[in-house]
Amino acid sequence: MKELTTDHISQQFNNELEALRQHFLTMGGVVESQVQDAVQALLDSNGSLAEDVKDQDTTVNQLDGLIDEECRRILAKRQPAASDLRMILSISKAVSELERIGDEAKKIANLTLNLVSEGESPRGYVEINRIGQMVSKMVHDALDAYARLDIELAVKVAKQDRTVDQEYNTAMRSLVTYMMEDPRSISRVINVIWVLRSLERIGDHARHTCQHLIFMIKGVDVRHVSLNDLTADYKPK
Template sequence: MTTGEHISHKFDEDVEEVTTSVLNMGGLVVQQIEKSVKALLAGDKEMAEEVIEDDLKVNTFDVDIDEMCNSIIVMRQPTATDLRLIMAIIKTTSDLERMGDEAKRIARQAIDISKRGAFPEQFDSIEQMSTRVIGMLNKALDAFARRDVDESFNVIQVDKKVDKDYENLVRQQITYMMEDPRKIPVAIDLLWSSRALERIGDRACNICEYVIYLVKGKDVRHVEIKELKKHL
């Protein structure tokens, strides 16, 4: 094996290792989101506190993966294409860390609601929204693992439905608050939680945009769906 082949082989091994770490981090973030929403719907204070405590694990992944990427850049001196891959990994990790923060925010709202006493009839919309968002994130991670442009495009399309879910939920909660001022504190908590879910959906789209950039070499941030389809 020549020196060049040896370096290339080591680079591939390093990338495989860091990619596995990113997917493990993504799996943990998915669990955090699922648990935070479950705590919100059930008024489960203990589960919500677990989400807040486990955010440290997400942050540890973030730091460790960042260090691994820095080491790859220094030790392997990747070419332009390989450097694009490392940058996509770093950006994906950053978005996952922020999704973890959003899950922690939902958990805090869950604790607040558990103290006040919730109105179960208000939870249907946020449960539907969370299911859609978690599905987006799972598919985004799958697209990242397989470098799947088509799956990435499909996830980005779903974000419009999440935005619509959020708009509907906001209107619903405003109606509840107008009809019964006693529901205002809980409604505000639900609005914050739905906003957190909407942001998680946006960050799932970001991951898909990194995949498209990695595979196609096209920066599709801020590109409308119709234009994006032309690019692909």
């Protein structure tokens, strides 16, 4: 695995940085499971699995608080510089993206419970399955990029968000047309639209996570760089 951090005179400092990294990846694993389970619960009309997704939110929030405290403690105690500082800043921002992904998965779980109670599978499940698979892979690959410090993978994931947006817009046009043709479907399809919106936001947060990783490795803020201009060799103009 590629290394970004350097060895320090204090082994304790090394241990603190590694613990921070491991806690971030652990939180990422929980969030990744939430997204996958939330989509599966909806497709299977599985209310029990949806409840499990909601319950995982407690674990995500606990890890969010733990990582935030670790970042603040290291900054105050060690006063890191260079790559160490970028690592801490990057993780402190990326962990917020993970927490928001978890929130969106919880929203999908709540919407699933609403749809299950209605007892009918509405239009839009094909789109949910397709976009759900896309954003689940984006989350997985974003975390893999962090684990391996793989900037090429991070750039690839960031660019995939454009495809998710295109699929989302196509699905929205189709569902709006369907509601206009069958007004009786509106209440059910509205829930599906909110699910798709949450999935689209998960894609956004996965992209932002990768942008924070690029900052960690390159030391360049690419949050406002066009995806067309973003490359693994990106340098400020």
